[in-house]
Amino acid sequence: MAPMKIVALITVIITGGLLLYATGDFPAWGDPLSPANNSALSRHYIEQSRVETAVPNLVTAVLADYRGYDTMFETVVVFVAGLAILAVLGQGTSRERAAIQRSAERYQERDMINIMTARLIVPVLQLFSLYVLAHGHYSPGGGFQGGVMFGASFILIALAGGLPEALSRLSIPGALLLAGLGVLLYGGTGLVCMMLGQNFLDYHILHRLLPATDAVMARYHAMLIVEIGVAFTVTAIMFIIYAALSSRGRMTGGL
Amino acid sequence: MEFIVNNFNYWIYVILMMIGLFAMIAKNNLIKKLVGMTIFQTAIILFYVSIGVKGEGATIPILSYEQVHGTHHVEEADHAGEDDSHHAQADLPEIDARTITNPIPHVLMLTAIVVGVATLGVALAISQRIFHFYGSLDEDVILAKIQKGDG
Secondary structure (H helix, E strand, C coil), X not given: CHHHHHHHHHHHHHHHHHHHXXXXXXXXXXXXXXXXXXXXXXXXXXXHHHHHHCCCEXXXXXXXXXXXXXXXXXXXXXXXXXXXXXXXXXCCCHHHHHHHHHHHHHHHHCCHHHHHHHHHHHHHHHHHHXXXXXXXXXXXXXXXXXXXXXXXXXXXXXXXXXXXXXXXXXXXXXXXXXXXXXXXXXXXXHHHHHHCCXXXXXXXXXXXXXCCCCHHHHHHHHHHXXXXXXXXXXXXXXXXXXXXXXXXXXXXXXX | CHHHHXXXXXXXXXXXXXXXXXXXXXXXXXXXXXXXXXXXXXXXXXXHHHHCCCCCCCECCECCHHHHHCCCCHHHHHHHHHHHHHHHHHCCCCCCHHHECCHHHHHHHHHHHHHHHHHHHHHHHHHHHHXXXXXCCEHHHHHHHHHCCCC
């Protein structure tokens, strides 16, 4: 017990000392000419993404277009994490799932103040999360942020009205379908680009399919499509994580 | 002292990271180890975001309308037809890369945060199973039960 802490302390002090010693070679705070800030890549994104994609929010442009592979596989990681949680904790037997229906009546016993507050907040939260998703090209936002907020609205329902109440709105199979649909939407956009003769996730060729767009606006609109895919997956997986963890995988009762 | 003030972002990230590392090594409770892991992860997120900062004059990585569409009127652009985009390119105002924060660290950390939550969920699910199986989250108790062939 104690020796382990001493070993840990020595390790941590040595590692920390070496890292602090190395900070002397790091660029100073806010240096615009540091290697990371002055790289050709960073300058290309800042100066050229407006010409190439017409998206004012550079973070969205880099996230959904230039680094499309990265974001796609991050979405896959989130999807697989949700599957792993269900696999580790199990979904409960069919008998237990039948009990969900019966315990749904317990909704009435929940605290009235919590339920009424959730009823007021949830619609606003969901509407705002859709705004964050759709307005990701012009303001901080996008698929990840909007998806997390939409998932949080279901978690709020579960906290206020009980897990069965939330599951009656978004069941676990439904959430899994939504998560898979999100990954499919993202990967499918890439595949369509491939079928039109371009590289995977090279959106500009989509102007042949999307009406009234040129090559630049095709990238602009394709970004919204893949962000919607990301939002689907993140919404569903956030709710699955909460539902599985709060009920130890049995999907009844919950907190 | 000046060394610390000039590099304070690095000092914060090293200190936070070492707190997380210490918790991961020294604590016996699996949940406390996970808390340490999350602190470690937060340190890396702060480090990345601080790398992208560009001093006083730089603003958020979102361009203004004029910077994207140029200074000409919208109606003209609509009537310009086919070579609209070329016209727009011609009178776009210059962007000084030093006035816009570096977007790349923000992109990397944006995805890392959400993936961090998802992987933390997996870790918590496994901890829950371990508690269900061994009746404890303490590493020593779990190890002793494994060695006895229990469970």
